[in-house]
Amino acid sequence: MQTLNQCKPGESVRVTRVNGEGAMRRRIMDMGITRGTELRVRRTAPLGDPMELFLRGYALSLRKSDAETVSVLPLPKKKGTR
């Protein structure tokens, strides 16, 4: 199973499960990362972490260690940004 932190910039994925618990999981899900959500990895920060995601029409920054709790399924490449 692939997790979000392993995704490369430009990759689009669908969320299959958000693991973790408590405040961590709640915050990640509150921001819109829920089961079935499609999102794209836009880029990683200059020092390699955190990553910038694009989902539900907005940009979100997430640390790789937190992204590790999100299981994803890669989507076939689409043209354009979304």
Add this chain to the structure above:
Amino acid sequence: MEEKTLRIALAGNPNSGKTTLFNVLTGSNQFVGNWPGVTVEKKEGHLKGHKGVVVLDLPGIYSLSPYSPEEVIARGYLADERPDVILNVVDGTNIERNLYLTTQLQDLGIPLVVAINLMDAVERHGDSIDTEKLAKLLGCPVVCVSALKSTGIDEAVTTALLAAEQKKYMPRHIFSGLLEHTLAHIEEYALHDYPEEIQRYYAIKLFERDAPMREKLALPPERLAHIEEDITKAEAELDDSSEGAVISERYAFVERVVGACCKRTSGKRVSATDRIDSILTNRFLALPIFAALMFLVYYISVTTLGAFLTGWMRDTLFGAWLLPGARRILEGWHFASAAVSMLVDGALSGVASVLGFVPQLCVLFILLAFLEACGYMSRIAFMLDKLFRRFGLSGKSFIPILVGTGCGVPGILASRTIENESDRRMTIITTTFIPCGAKLPIIALIAGALFGGAWWVAPSAYFIGIAAILLSGIALKKTKAFSGQAAPFVMELPPYRLPTIINLLRSVWERVWSFIKKAGTVILLASLIIWLLSNLGFAGGRFTFVPVSKSLLARFGALLAVLFRPLGWGAWEPVVAALAGIVAKESIVSTLSVLTGGSGPFTPLSGFSFLLFNLLCVPCVAAIAAIRREMRSAKWTAFAIVYQCALAYAVALCVYQFGIWIAGDAFTLGTAAALLVAGFMLFMVVRKVGAR
């Protein structure tokens, strides 16, 4: 009968434009930045043109979860104080995540009006939102506003006032059958004694196993156990935790609503923000651009334009015209010479020495406000997170520090966006290590008078400030008190927006005005008192005017001076000046100028030690009050103060003692103490702690 006030609460996501709307509604002057979390506590104002209506600006929130302090403040206010109506500000360009909060606000059972902001931006992107359909699907009135251009405001107000008359609002059922069934069961079983409109909110929070709600309702254990059975059963069927299932179903509802009401074409092309970010947060260019920008900000405000304006104010406007002019006028009126001296050398010079820095601050504040308002601030946090984490802080710690270069008070308040409690405490303690606007005069004074305006003095002050923050981060993180649980670093990167001139000027005015007010009040008074104490004393058994060196102040300062002798400035004048700095850092310079008519009795080394001590030491009373408010604990406030003073003393001691030792002085007790202190600090930074 007394007229009852009606309360409209503004709620919404961070950065959705609530504060801009608040300013329009109340005609007030709150600064608006373009980074999430500008408003960190609730603000109140009267609705313009409507008597007896109060508007509340709540901090921006993403959710009504029990975890972050803003969310606790906002939901505590909404659920317990129950405003008459909630005006939910929704960013039209980011509608899905904004409506997610709307679904939670609806559960509270308070009349709700959705105000879609930034509609002009939505249309500019070629998108559209069918507001009539949206109102029908959400089951509450929807209006369009542009907070920036003040359009749609009257309609929003009328709609909100009309909705408030309904008194209550029955939440809609938006979840799947299974979840709704479980919630209904909890309501029926445990909540039927509560008002009908609040039952759903309570039931959802119980279902989510929300700790504050459990505590508040204080249900008997057997009831809780029964509810727990329901929850576990639902969780098994939903294949998710109860909390997660509620969130997922809310988003599923929002997706259905958005799919039916909104047409989006903008997702198909690369946005301007993405293009700008591909340069500004580019892997290779980002850090050089950032460094260049920071250098430019300080080059313009501290070295060139700001220094030129400030020099002119101090030397020409005050030094050559106003002060001699005032003296001539007073003498012309035949004032006693003591009175003339008190007013001119005491009060006026004190105030002038501080006001002279106003142009410099204006330049600095306008540049900082631009960075805040355009959206670059969040990118800085994004870029520097990995670096700061290495020092036990978070990328978000940089925002308080950067704001703190203007003034420590908003800097400390800005720390509230940091979720992790121990990161937040650490940021509050260390933010004021960075020189604030009021400390610039000290730096300028020491650099100018003792180092001939050497270029490296000002940058070294910032460098030492940053080093103090980072090394404190490492050392404190290794102590038990700061080894807290990890919290996620989740941060929105808002689209870039060009700030409006009026908003920039508003921010600069607000901050500069508070500086000027301080000069006219606290510093005027402090200068007068210090002049009096430094001119009065006992001589020949009488209380009378005496030379400064025999004054009350000199005696008091001399008592304390012995403590500061190891730092190289054990004379009474600098000691008194440092004490005056606790009132306001600006008065360090004004006190030195009143007491010595210049920069004080320093050698370059002792002057540098004095500078370092004052940079790192406990901030002014206003900032201490902010620390107290943010820590929400007397114990932690005391820790912050003690830590700051101890570090300031230790650093100044080491610099001075090593300085004179290297310069060829003998190895003394002071050198030994400094070695010991330096060794201890080094140990705290490099020691290894076992895995936790």
